[in-house]
Amino acid sequence: MPQLNLVQAINDALRTEMRRDPTVLVMGEDVGVNGGVFRATENLYKEFGPDRSIDTPLSEAGIVGTAIGMALNGLKPVAEIQFDGFMAPAFDQIVSHAARIRWRSRGRFHVPIVIRAPYGGGIRGPELHSESPEAHYAHTPGLKVVIPSNPYDAKGLLIAAIRDPDPVIFFEPKRLYRAFRAEVPEEDYIVPIGKARIAREGSEVTLIAWGAMTPVALGAAEKMAAQNVSVEVIDLRTIVPLDIETVIESAKKTGRVVIVHEAPRTCGFGSELAALVNDRAFEHLKAPIVRVTGPDTVIPQARLEDYYLPDIGRCLKGIEKALNY
Amino acid sequence: MPQMTLVQAINDALRTEMRRDPTVLVMGEDVGVNGGVFRATEGLYQEFGPDRAIDTPLAESGIVGTAIGMALNGLKPVAEIQFDGFMAPAFDQIVSHAARIRWRSRGRFHVPIVIRAPYGGGIRALEHHSEAPEAYYVHTPGLKVVIPSNPYDAKGLLIAAIRDPDPVIFFEPKRLYRAFRQEVPEGDYTVPIGKASLVREGTDVTVISWGAMVRICLQAIAQLEGISVELVDLRTLAPLDIETVLSSVAKTGRAVIVQEAPRTCSLSSELTALINERLLLQLQAPVVRVTGYDTHIPYLTMEQYYLPDAGRVQKGIERALSF
Amino acid sequence: MAAKTILQRERLVPFIQILDPEGMANPTDIVELGLKPHDFKAMYRWMVLARTFDERALALQRQGRLGTYAPLLGQEAAQVGSAYALKPEDWVFPSYREHAVLAMRGQSWLQLFTFWGGNEEGNRIPEGIRNFMVCVPIATQILHATGAAWAAKLKGERSCVIVYFGDGATSEGDFHEGLNFAGVFKAPVVFFCQNNQYAISVPRTRQTASETIAQKAIAYGFEGVQVDGNDVFAVYKATKEALAKARDGGGPTLIEAVTYRLTHHTTADDWTRYRPSEEVEMWKQKDPIKRLKLYLEKQGLWSEHDEAKLLEEAKAEIAQAVAQYEALPKRDVEDIFKYMYAEMPWNLKEQLQELKEYLAEHGGDLPKE
Ligand SMILES: Cc1ncc(C[n+]2csc(CCOP(=O)(O)OP(=O)(O)O)c2C)c(N)n1
Numbered sequence A: 001m002p003q004l005n006l007v008q009a010i011n012d013a014l015r016t017e018m019r020r021d022p023t024v025l026v027m028g029e030d031v032g033v034n035g036g037v038f039r040a041t042e043n044l045y046k047e048f049g050p051d052r053s054i055d056t057p058l059s060e061a062g063i064v065g066t067a068i069g070m071a072l073n074g075l076k077p078v079a080e081i082q083f084d085g086f087m088a089p090a091f092d093q094i095v096s097h098a099a100r101i102r103w104r105s106r107g108r109f110h111v112p113i114v115i116r117a118p119y120g121g122g123i124r125g126p127e128l129h130s131e132s133p134e135a136h137y138a139h140t141p142g143l144k145v146v147i148p149s150n151p152y153d154a155k156g157l158l159i160a161a162i163r164d165p166d167p168v169i170f171f172e173p174k175r176l177y178r179a180f181r182a183e184v185p186e187e188d189y190i191v192p193i194g195k196a197r198i199a200r201e202g203s204e205v206t207l208i209a210w211g212a213m214t215p216v217a218l219g220a221a222e223k224m225a226a227q228n229v230s231v232e233v234i235d236l237r238t239i240v241p242l243d244i245e246t247v248i249e250s251a252k253k254t255g256r257v258v259i260v261h262e263a264p265r266t267c268g269f270g271s272e273l274a275a276l277v278n279d280r281a282f283e284h285l286k287a288p289i290v291r292v293t294g295p296d297t298v299i300p301q302a303r304l305e306d307y308y309l310p311d312i313g314r315c316l317k318g319i320e321k322a323l324n325y
Numbered sequence B: 001m002p003q004m005t006l007v008q009a010i011n012d013a014l015r016t017e018m019r020r021d022p023t024v025l026v027m028g029e030d031v032g033v034n035g036g037v038f039r040a041t042e043g044l045y046q047e048f049g050p051d052r053a054i055d056t057p058l059a060e061s062g063i064v065g066t067a068i069g070m071a072l073n074g075l076k077p078v079a080e081i082q083f084d085g086f087m088a089p090a091f092d093q094i095v096s097h098a099a100r101i102r103w104r105s106r107g108r109f110h111v112p113i114v115i116r117a118p119y120g121g122g123i124r125a126l127e128h129h130s131e132a133p134e135a136y137y138v139h140t141p142g143l144k145v146v147i148p149s150n151p152y153d154a155k156g157l158l159i160a161a162i163r164d165p166d167p168v169i170f171f172e173p174k175r176l177y178r179a180f181r182q183e184v185p186e187g188d189y190t191v192p193i194g195k196a197s198l199v200r201e202g203t204d205v206t207v208i209s210w211g212a213m214v215r216i217c218l219q220a221i222a223q224l225e226g227i228s229v230e231l232v233d234l235r236t237l238a239p240l241d242i243e244t245v246l247s248s249v250a251k252t253g254r255a256v257i258v259q260e261a262p263r264t265c266s267l268s269s270e271l272t273a274l275i276n277e278r279l280l281l282q283l284q285a286p287v288v289r290v291t292g293y294d295t296h297i298p299y300l301t302m303e304q305y306y307l308p309d310a311g312r313v314q315k316g317i318e319r320a321l322s323f
Numbered sequence C: 001m002a003a004k005t006i007l008q009r010e011r012l013v014p015f016i017q018i019l020d021p022e023g024m025a026n027p028t029d030i031v032e033l034g035l036k037p038h039d040f041k042a043m044y045r046w047m048v049l050a051r052t053f054d055e056r057a058l059a060l061q062r063q064g065r066l067g068t069y070a071p072l073l074g075q076e077a078a079q080v081g082s083a084y085a086l087k088p089e090d091w092v093f094p095s096y097r098e099h100a101v102l103a104m105r106g107q108s109w110l111q112l113f114t115f116w117g118g119n120e121e122g123n124r125i126p127e128g129i130r131n132f133m134v135c136v137p138i139a140t141q142i143l144h145a146t147g148a149a150w151a152a153k154l155k156g157e158r159s160c161v162i163v164y165f166g167d168g169a170t171s172e173g174d175f176h177e178g179l180n181f182a183g184v185f186k187a188p189v190v191f192f193c194q195n196n197q198y199a200i201s202v203p204r205t206r207q208t209a210s211e212t213i214a215q216k217a218i219a220y221g222f223e224g225v226q227v228d229g230n231d232v233f234a235v236y237k238a239t240k241e242a243l244a245k246a247r248d249g250g251g252p253t254l255i256e257a258v259t260y261r262l263t264h265h266t267t268a269d270d271w272t273r274y275r276p277s278e279e280v281e282m283w284k285q286k287d288p289i290k291r292l293k294l295y296l297e298k299q300g301l302w303s304e305h306d307e308a309k310l311l312e313e314a315k316a317e318i319a320q321a322v323a324q325y326e327a328l329p330k331r332d333v334e335d336i337f338k339y340m341y342a343e344m345p346w347n348l349k350e351q352l353q354e355l356k357e358y359l360a361e362h363g364g365d366l367p368k369e
């Protein structure tokens, strides 16, 4: 089986679906001739030509808005927003239309688009290139929000997203694009949307993460294992719809929950997880739910970003807090 | 003291500040000649002229973007977005700029603008006219978010917001615009941003709410017999008055949060997380959330089923009490 | 050649008028339209029907039997003339004022009342009709139209797209992004601006310093044309030509129909606050329905009797729709939760259950206050 890194897996997923389904196309800034600034759409232009690998004008609302129109007229566009920070200009088209058209039309129309964006910090990017805006989309009814943490999931989730009849926001942890390789099957397969993965089984603390925080969480679990503490790591994979069963079952089993995310804490997705666990596993809780997150600031630029992003040490601190309550 | 509705109190606050400070101006769609579609800016055009009560082209991103530019160059614009649902076209200017310029410039520049928008459901409107989008802005570091629930607070909070050196999102519960009158002092006064108000003291359960839901909570509580409910009106959602919330819940041991917005990843989630984090041992029941559903708010024939009403608040209180 | 002074400046875009306010037209212009007398009468009928619907909707709203409503009074020619040029396979992306267009494309008056009555079912476009839903956020539908047209082109279909919006919409970013994309990709789309001179209270001169809206097309690399929007023939001609061009791969066109909103922006508005009644009176003289009627009469195509009969039929048709509208069954709260996703996720199922239980505890509906 080929060993691919995460961005290659994304590329492979796009190619696989474009070969299978002639209505699938990619569109965005620099996605055609240049193959995408991260090379996620590399060679698609050569194989599928300028009508299916479309270099658009520089205009995010334009990209998402016309992708919606294409989807209404029978195509399946995968729109790329070049960086997480540039989702905002398309925000209105996403929340006021993509998320609403099925509902507004009473099911007559739907919007099977995928909006892909490189996501999160850790690549020493300039401002607006390291954001984690998932909470904005998780709070918007009508969207699905998917964030893979490894090459295998990335391919399977992206194929599932493209086939999904509803709009999917697909965030790709950009610091993992080339961080490591994993076995990725050549053929097509899906990883179902809405299913979390127990990345490591454990019994004393539940550590919930997604995206680039998953390897960090696994690193922390490893360290705790050395101290004979058994940490269960859940990689959510999909934020919306959330795999509530996996989360609650684990919370009930361990009685201690730590949530790790890059985004600012207030009203981040960690708050929703905490609220759900509080609601459904209240009597099992042996300690308050701990959130290990980015602080409520703008994510700093290169020199300070390591102090902003949760790392293994901060996860360990969070775990200890949950254990020592 | 004059009796005012909430929208009159807003109008009064704007006039008061515009008289006091010549750099304050209002701008937006239909805010000048027409006095605003809800009449919030009524009479300002006549008193202050077209340069300080500015009818802009129809472009929310344009309104907020140019307001930011004006603020950078010494003015204090109060920008009106005509309805909550039309904040979205200005989203990029709000989250990528208004919220960040102090930080980006290391304090050299700041953005003392207020973005006012009529907020929430209950006026039997079309799509995009009844939204409760506060969570987007509460989750955006660098913004303050304020939602008054009565005329007195509306005036005092808006004056505070205009004087605030940072960008303030000021949501006005539109179903309360003309719902009732209250004594509102003439002249200027402020209600501090970041301070909740204890609307009602009680000992059995804490109800936390904001905006138009505060009235619904009061209705619900009035009908409950034999239960002592403490009601907290947050007034400011960011920065949150965490002390008031926690000291109340520490006392009662039970909390119910009531909001119009969809549930998932909302301010009710944050409040629950904070309470769980800091008061787990004092909690006698899980925190209960009474909220809008995770759907779009329906058009007028169904919106009453979506918005929390007194009965649903009572159910939430009962759930918290019977755990 | 000497430089032109401002006064001598050439128009940047053509202006089309065929019927003047007195109902006079140059016969060769009429012949070139390729329309028959029955078409003229059909257009007239739609305009009268639309106005009848409009009057009825306004009255219902005033009586509290309908929600906030956006009237089309004065814009009948712009709507009927453009929609008359469409083929069934073409797509229509409306804003919120195009009641005549929607009806001509096969949506029922009942459906329109249902929508304006605040019932989402009014936005369920029947299968087989290529209309899109009412779009409330200004200008946002322009991008969808461009995308749909672009898709038609990519799929090798010969259908076109028309998108309706107002003069105010041309200030929004989405207008510019939509036109720009359409120009770059030569999408078969007709941008139809009903310049009714106001965006609520704000006059056209406050939206743009351009002399015309139509000329904005030039900057995006395609044609713009201004038409007398109260002249149903001119509107028809411009739209038909733009659609033909689009169908033949010639790309987009921006049409600016110069018209006037003769009444309030919506039932929540009061036009007397921001415009003089002389202005409104002046535009009443250019009434599009009166104009076509004068023409028909001059051609001997229309009699008092025809008029009386049509008005009666129109009243009856709309009255029937009102009766159906008022007899609509009570709705199921599941309607709030359905259609959020293809499959209902757990949180929605739970929340629906929560609501149903609550209603059940109160005898099946919300408790009375
Ligand atoms: C994005 C957005 N901003 C504001 C509004 C509120 N609003 C509704 S209609 C309107 C004026 C629209 O004017 P125009 O585009 O000329 O269309 P008309 O109503 O004249 O047909 C405004 C400001 C809205 N619906 N959407």
Ligand SMILES: [Mg+2]
Binding pocket: C166, C167, C168, C194, C195, C196, C197, C198, C199, C200
């Ligand atoms: Mg207009």
